[in-house]
Amino acid sequence: MKKAFAFLGEHRLFTFFAAMAVLVVTVAVLSPLIVPYDPYDAVTREALQPPGAEHWFGTDKLGRDLFSRVICASRTSLFSAFLLVTCVTVIGSALGIIAGYFGGAADSVIMRVSDMMISFPGLVLAIAIAGILGPSLTNAIIAVTAVSWTKYARLSRSLVLKIKSKDYVAAGKLSGSKTKRMLFRYMLPTSLPTLLITATMDIGKMMLELAALCFLGFGAQPPTPEWGLMMNEGRLYLQTAPWLLIFPGAAMFVVVVIFNMLGDSLRDIMDPRHRRAGRRRKEVKHA
């Protein structure tokens, strides 16, 4: 416990953003309990009211309370982004580790497919996949997973290749360890830290990509509260009810900043090369 506090005290930036992230997740989890109004409750009488004491962020075209909807949308957006990052990381790393460890045909097939994906802007394919499968949040997640796993496959493959030639791996094999044990005891744990850092750094980006699909109408469907979708619905009221766009966008921006900063500060801690390189450069400069 003491150690943990010492760690947090040493890395203040990380601590701050980790606390913010925990706060955001807590709000997202508890959102149905803490919002003042039901986010689905339409009161047409009170449609398109500007922000005020009764409705902090105003109301939308159906008279639903925007504040409640923005808060509840954090749940949709966060959980779908987490699910997406998990899918991408698990699928990508599994394929990468298999490709790196076994080599041969498995390696060629996986890496050629990944080459194909990389020589291509992902979002284009994601839009095509999401649209063709039919618009829903699940399909949007499938679509983005289908185009994003390659990064993790390449990363984990290179990590596995690096340790595969180490003596202890050869010793493990020689002493008769089964393939399953080799993969889970050696390959996975050594590549896990790097993969997790990358995954944390990707949360914000994934959130933006999912929201973009939702904004285009290929993700969450009404009446689900989701930031991208809410901005799509509010577009027509840009002139008369700008709060329909300002608040969901601002909420999303803040959350993405928090997760981006969290990923960045985590990388600085786990991968001190970044900072050391900076220091060395300064020494050269002063010399």
Place this chain on the structure above:
Amino acid sequence: MTRKDILRRLLQIVIVLFGVSFFTFCLTYLAPGDPVRAMYAAEGGIPNDEVIEATREAMGLNRPFLAQYFSWLNNLFHGDFGTSYSLSKPVLTVLLSRLWPTMKLALFSMALMLAFSVPLGMLTAVKEGKAIDYIIRGLTFLGISLPSFWVGLMLIYIVALKLGLLPVMSTDIGFQKMILPAVTLAISMTAVYTRQVRTAVLEELSQDYVVGARARGLKESLILWKHVFPNSLLPLITLLGLSFGSLLAGTTVVEVVFSYPGLGNLAVQAVTALDYPLIQGYVLLIAVIYMTVNLLVDLSYELIDPRTKRRGES
């Protein structure tokens, strides 16, 4: 790059294109939606099953999968991308008519991006650790966290509606109509690129020849522009090529926000209308452009950095 390398790259491009075409074709074939029903629904009527079946037969949708794929591929080689279901026009004509507006938008926003990110990146690298470095880097951090569609909508609201500086809607694709979409695209790209310029310049600044030049008493500005900047160009050009690719995809969202008549807007309409030939054509076209740009970038290395040539020959 030798002639052999170029040929190998071209072969690779062809293979990838085959893969992409097969993949998109599979996808449209397996898709749950029915394009015939979607087509009639778009025209406003729901005909009976017999008419639908007859239309399916006429469109060749009842043939086996591979037969459909190869006849489509065969037509592609003859320059025939098929006919768009929803627009009843040849796919290639539709795509090409939308290509230039998107290219224009992409190039303009890239020019904007370069105009800001190169000076800012150099500034942050030179002033490393100073206040201005932290401020600009902080701003770039905010920049990459901004949802582009939100930026676009806010720009419309502030610049066009509140300040009345630019028209909200205009039918042509003239310069005025391009400003806001280009600025929207440039904001997030500038944020990313500024950091990359900074990293590249810092990398060069730590090289021995810089110390040597300083020791010889050369002016700092001379070292920076004459020596450091040209040397840091190489990684930057690669990234520029890649960002042009992501720009092609990135314009989609922004084009929709601004109802800009480009490829991205067309693609979204095509996907919504389940217009399979148009979707396939669009995906292929983007793949061709993206890979051509990357090939050109790789070829340009030799011109910019003769070192790569020597390494290739040895």
